[in-house]
Amino acid sequence: MPQLAYVDGRILPLREASVPVEDRGLQFADALYEVTAVMNGRLLDWDGHLARLRRGLAALAIDFPMSDAALGIAARNLVRRNGHRDALLYMQLSRGVARRDHVFPGAARASLVMTVRRFDFAQRVRQQRTGIAVITRPDDRWGRVEIKTTGLLPNVLAKQAAKAAGAFEAWLVTPDGVVREGGSTNAWIVAGGRLITHPLSPHILGGIARATLIRLAREAQIVVEERAFTLQEALAADEALLTSTTAPLLPVVTIDGRPVGSGTPGPMAARLAALVADEMERQTGWRG
Ligand SMILES: Cc1ncc(COP(=O)(O)O)c(C=O)c1O
Secondary structure, eight states, rough: OOOEEETTTEEEGGGGOOOTTTBBHHOOOOOOEEEEEEETEEEEOOOOOOOHHHHHHHHOOOOOOHHHHHHHHHHHHHHHHHHHHHHHEEEEEOOOOSSSSSSOOOSOOOOEEEEEOOTTTHHHHHHHHOOOOEEEOOOOSSSSSOOBBOOOOHHHHHHHHHTTTOOOEEEOTTTOOOOEEEEESSSEETTTTTEEOSSSSSSSSSOOHHHHHHHHHTTTTTEEEEOOOOOHHHSSSSSEEESSSSSSSSSEEETHHHEEETSSSHHHEEEEHHHHHHHHHHHOOOOO
């Protein structure tokens, strides 16, 4: 079955799908995106992704006339036509196509493209048993990273550095030692039985997996503190973890080559992973 993409209302083979060279997403990263998990053919946490996309549209004053209902139908239709049970749905929404000029174009129409790529969530379940390594990098991104724009070059460079170091992720750290988040994941530590993660602010992306984990942990009577933590605290913590759509919950066992806690996945990570797995099953029927 050929891979199919959605481009402004049309579904066509991925290899034929394209955007014009004057798309503002291409020239200015004047575009938003979302990555949603497709598990068992169903979308996970769709409402959360939609709400974040709407917040981004408002923040950037992009006028996008498609209703939530129409967007949901288009997304689910593309997922169904691609036929993958486990996949990632990628949506990118730019301000549109216009002659290159920094200021907003008067007449451009927002442009939506979507792709669906197969994804192996079971590999993440395997990684939960071993844990993963992170390195640290300076957080040299702009000051509004809560808006999920396609301007990801600092994240790309940080994640490439992680890969070169044999690590899964790069944690982005401020000059005074605060761990903001990873290149494409939110960062957590466990200390004294409490779960700690950076508060929502313009300095982190409010992950959908982050919001889900906070909800599930609190429902399970686990204390969650949304507060800044330092690299020093992380190195002294009992456990560390990361979350995202593509890595729903992974134990971090080393930071810059130094062990966290016992240097192996800890009991809180296992407990949280079980809560996340139950939630995925509840929403989609998927079981790893
Ligand atoms: C910088 C950054 N932080 C956190 C996340 C996690 O967000 P989510 O849980 O919505 O996938 C992402 C996901 O792309 C990200 O790019």
